Amino acid sequence: MKTLLPTTISGSLPKPSWLSEPETLWSPWKLNNEALIEGKRDALKLSLHEQQCAGIDIVCDGEQTRQHFVTTFIEHLNGVDFENRETVRIRGRYDASVPRVIDAVTRPNSVFVEDAKFLRSQTDRPIKWALPGPMTMVDTLYDAHYKSREKLAWEFAKILNQEAKELEEAGVDIIQFDEPxxxxxxxxxxxxxxxALERAVEGLKCETAVHICYGYGIKANTEWKKTLGNEWRQYESIFPMLQRSNIDIISLECHNSRVPLELIELLRGKKIMVGAIDVANHTVETADEVANTLRNVLKYVDADKLYPCTNCGMAPLQREVARAKLKALSDGAAIVRNECT
Structure with missing residues (x-):
């Protein structure tokens, strides 16, 4: 019997301190060679264990085998120069030193498939795997070859489709594309x-999702949020077309945000991953707070289409905080699940 209100997380969890620097994005690995391969797998198993202990229904790898949700995928592509970098403005918020596209981009080999197979071998729960979306990939690079954001996005979409089909074959139940x-x-x-996103999911039989949030809880993002006013209506511009798209699930930010929840009505008919956990602070939600967020969202989403989730990834948080937030998500969903049955 299918679980009502199945819980999941949007992507990342903190890495153990023996693998990389805690609470730091893009942190260098502390291990090398075979020790790094083994360490990543150990961290993946630990991340999975913590999700399962917290009662998370749809589990993932916690992004333990990648330094960053976008650039780790790009590192495995041809046509991208990571040595001679350029500084660009990321999503209009902060400057970053990024690789350069210098030739046609291609994927010589699969990127995450072996890791996905390993995750599949470790659990009988449904698994979700996150990939960067085409537009967000474009925004995390300097394009010296195509000189067109759209052309580059279409090339990335084709590459992502190749990867997604192999992930599906490896047993992934939901493939999520991150598109902040x-x-x-x-x-x-x-x-x-x-x-371009629809091109990335072309031909897939597994469920597909797109995650659209207001970013990690880092200073550049929290400062940007302060400029958005009393209502964050960004979703209003894109939800109508997403509702008509062939993407199965839309993942969005709700808890402790200023998103008017009635905007979710624009997605009526879609499955919704509702962010009921704030990743921008270290305060752990109570189960009742999570439950209240879910109850409010249920005005606009049918219960059988609601997936309680986190607002974004939790990589920058302390591990004990992330662990407690996972438990709060699970316990809050259980409260509302009981009310719906």
């Missing part, structure tokens, strides 16, 4: 961003 850029470049999203 969708909350910034609204015209591009509607003109070609959603179409």
């Amino acid at each position: 850029a969708f909350n910034v470049f609204f015209d591009d999203v509607n003109e070609w961003g959603i179409a």
Whole structure:
């Protein structure tokens, strides 16, 4: 019997301190060679164990085998120069030193498939795997070859489709594409961003999701949020087209945000991963707080289409905080699940 209100997380969990520097994005690995391979697998198993102990229904790898949700995938592609970098503005918020696209981008080998097979071998629960979305990949690079955000996005979409099909074959139940850029470049999203995303999921039989949030709980993102006013209506620009798209699940940010929940009505009919856990602070939600968020969202989403989730990844948090937030998510969902049955 299918679980009502199945819980999941949007992607990352903190890495153990023996693998990389805690509470730090893009942290260098502390291990090398074979020790690093083994260490990543150990961290993946630990991340899975913590999700299962907390009662998370749809589990993932916690992104333990990658330094960053976008660049780790790009590192495995041809046509990208990581040595001679450029500084670019990421999503209009902060400057970062990024690799350069210098030739046609291709994927010589699968990137995450072996890790996904390993995760599949470790659990009988449904598994979800996150990939960067085409538009967010474009926004995390300097393009010296295509000189067109749209052309580069379409090339990435084809590559992502190759990877996604292999992940599906490896036993992944839900493939999620992370597209925080969708909350910034609204015209591009509607003109070609959603179409590129649909190209990335073309031919897949497993469920597909797109995660659109307001970012990790880092200073650049929290400062940006302060400029958005009393209502965050960015979703309003893109939800109508997403509702008509062939993406199965839309993942969005709700808890402790200023998103008017009635905007979710624009997605009526879609499955919704509702962010009921704030990743931008270290305060652990109570189960009742999670339950209240879910109850409010149920005004706009049918219970059989609601997936309680986190607002974004929890990589920058302390491990004990992330662990407690996982438990709060599970316990809060259980309260509302009981009310719905």
